[in-house]
Amino acid sequence: MSLVLAIDQGTTSSRAVAFDARARPVAAAQEEFPQHFPQPGWVEHAPQDLWETVARVATRTARQARGRGRIRAVGITNQRETTLLWDRRTGEPLAPAIVWQDRRTAGACQALRHAGAARSVRTRSGLELDPYFSATKLAWLLDRLPGARRRAARGELAFGTVDTWLLWKLTGGRVHATDVSNASRTLLVNLRTGDWDDTLLALFRIPREVLPEIRPSSGLFGEVSALPALRGLPITGIAGDQQAALFGQACFTPGMAKSTYGTGCFLLLHTGKEPVRSRHRLLSTIAWRIGDEGPLEYALEGSVFIGGAVVQWLRDGLGVIRHSRDVEALAARVPDSGGVRFVPAFTGLGAPYWDPEARGAIVGLERGSTAAHVARAALESIAFQVSDLLTAMRADTGLRLRELRVDGGAARNDALLQFQSDLLRVPVTRSRVTETTALGAAFLAGLAVGVWKDRAALRRLWAADAHFAPQMPVAQVRQELSAWADAVRRTRTPRRTSAGT
16 A cells, blocks of 8 residues: 655654555654753754654654555655754754744844835735744844855855755755745745745845745655665655645635644635735735646635643643643633633734734632633633634635634644634534644645545545534623633733734
């Protein structure tokens, strides 16, 4: 039987999954790696950690899959916007990877906004002028590493998001490329052409010589040479994690939407072959391109910076649980949050606020509040933030969703998904394969080598695991949303509110 191996490099862990032709996982491995916080607002990864964990989980998965079928291709999906810079000759990173959550360039973004650049950036890229994206991170590295800007202009250095770094490493430094979905998250790509935009490159002072080649999301990128267990296999699919999840959820037609509950939360709506310009500070992004002749397809996206990561904070920061999986049992000790509201703006607020200076807050605490109330409020904060996104999405498109498909680690939590359905007043459907990010990468890779004929074949493979329908009375939903809105306002002083607009 034909297999496809998907590499899923995330914010807190790397995993690999081998899928068979029926889209069933037959082997998998996962490994966490350290997060580094050298200063307030800074988030970094060691580039070697990203590569070495990927190498180990991919090798283990390939070995587990032996006897189950023949691996035909490799797909890659990855945390987006995280920025790396390395020496083309030696392959050595020049600095730690600056993670998408990092806010060190908030001042640079503010200065560009004051200079009147925000409208042009939004029109050309479809994105907000925010430290979330790669451009100001790369400019920061080029400005602060001795000689880096001069070396980049001479073509001696290579920039990449995580997909580009892994592709470089897997191919032994032979391929410096990215796909359109990842490229569209850099603030450097023209939304309509899918190519690097000269005006944006000039604005952020980025030399073209440092940039990777942009290719379709499904097609040949190169062959694996660095891992003996995968040597010679073609790499034929790459997409940023959220676009990959949209593809893995079989959201192939305009009007279909998915929400991924990972470290952050990301709600994407397929909008077809034309980008939708948001009036409510959502992002217009490239979803994918299938093959060299395929059209660009687009999505409207809302991004929550801290989703499942709030559970990690309960574990590592507050110490109220020993393992992330313990949060559901702790939260279940109480029937509701007891009026506690938790706004996890640890690294600012994403859409629709785009306030990099907002900071987290727990409000509504009383003498009787317990760790269980805080845990429940933490879980509910994920659903509240997704509700904010869908409210903005409805206002932009006039669309009334028939269904929201969900995936990601936190989507295993039934109580969270029920609360989500209650807030949205929309049915929520959890897919049978919750790791649809990896499945999307496998689908993209498998299409390119004929494991699957077309998207119609993929659509037939998608299956639901559970459905959640709204149950909470409308009046109670309104009260919940009003209390949430008040808590969000408390994280944003007038100065912070103006800084985020």
